[in-house]
Amino acid sequence: MPTSRRTITILAITGAVAVIAVVAAVVLLVGQAPEPPGRGTKIVASDLSKAADAATRAADGSPEQAAAKYLSAQPTAVWLTPEGDPTDVVGERIAGLAAEARDQSARIAVVVYGLPERDCGGHSAGGLDGDAYLEWTRAIGDALHEAADTSPLVILEPDSLALAPECGNVDERVEQLSAAIETLAGDSTWIYVDGGHSNWLAPAEMADLIDSVDRASRGDGERGIRGFVTNVSNFQATDDEVAYAHDVAGRLDGLHAIIDTGRSGAGSNGEWCNPPGRLVGEPGGTIGDDVVDTNLWIKPPGESDGDCNGGPAAGQWWPEAAVELTRDVVAD
Known part of the structure; x- marks a missing residue:
């Protein structure tokens, strides 16, 4: 039949x-397969942050302690510098972050910040020479490979591209960043290069800089970056940054963006170094669309931008700033 x-x-x-x-x-x-960042992405809130340390040192019940406790509980990117995490210890630091991330069912997000002539001699001056920088980033890349199960996010050298035209070292920066991308890239690692912010370079100029790094880093091979990051250590309003990211990405081929909303809650008053009256912004992982993967807290709120407007050296904890930034979210 x-x-x-x-x-x-x-x-x-x-x-x-x-x-x-x-x-x-x-x-x-x-x-x-590793998932790219998106709305709902949660990154680790490290117990070893400066905010967590400040919470233990501040007087019990003080506004400084309340602000530090609040900020220490917020998922925030961890900055890796050769001064604080040299080549021989940076792998251990990342392994510790990975352990914390697994306990929190979160992902690692690190800022790699140590390239030669960093910040063009500004408030965050420092960094390594060329060979030492590649050795350092290679150690970071190896450690991230071991932490691949946390699907790490890498914010590569904030300000490096947007500042390059002013510093006159565009070609040098493109070469340095593309070489670093090769040492950091991995199947489960998502790399974002500097994208300035909406009140800095014009979208076309910023896109050209990003495109130069993208092309140099992949050569004839696969793309090594996911996209670019905007508003790092700045205060621009989130809506402005979303529009800017779309404009920049529209001039590129399939790249995505992340936006730093750690201190965007009151927008910008035009100053970039410890401006008064600012507020923390939207919590990480709360926005996202077809271009903007999501938002994160990248510059840790409460850490100084530099010796300006009464602040301490760049990166140091500033209790007064922490209190001011959290005044709308921490009860008196």
Whole structure:
């Protein structure tokens, strides 16, 4: 008796289900493909942050302690510098962050900040020479590979590209950043290069700089970056940054963006170094669309921008700033 169409259909469905089951089993065995950041992304809130340390040192019940406690609980990127995390210890630092991330069911987000002539001699001057910088970033890349299960995010050298035209070192920066990308890249690592902010370079100029790094870093191979990051250590309003990111990305080929909203709550007054009257912005992972992967807190609120407007040296904890930034979210 010939096989009926109904029987053939049933056999086809049964076979398809079997194939799906096999594929699902393989995925479970080898692990799911890493997901890019998006709305709902949660990064680690490290117990070793300066905010956490400040919370233990401040007087009990003081506004400084309340602000520090609040900020220490917020998922915030961790800055890696050669001064604080040299080549021989940076791997251990990342391993510790990975352990914290696993405990919190979160991801690592690190800022790599140590390239030669960093900040063009400004408030955050420093960094390594060329060979030492590559050795340092290679150590970071190796450690991130070991932490691949946390699907790390890397913010690579804030201000490096947007500042380059002013510093007159565009070609040098492109070469340095593209080489660093090669040492940091991994199948589960998502790298974002500097994208300035909406009140700095014009979108076309910023896109050209990003495109130069993108092309140099991939050569004839696969793309090494996910995209670019805007508003790092700045105060621009989130809506302005979203519009800017779309404008910049529209001039590039498939790159995405992340926005720093750590201190964007009151927008900008035009100053970039410890401006008064600012507020923390939207919590990380609360926005996202087809261009903007999501927002994160990247510059830790409460840490100084530099010796300006009454602040201490760049990166140092400033209790008064922490209190001011959190005045709308921390009860008196």
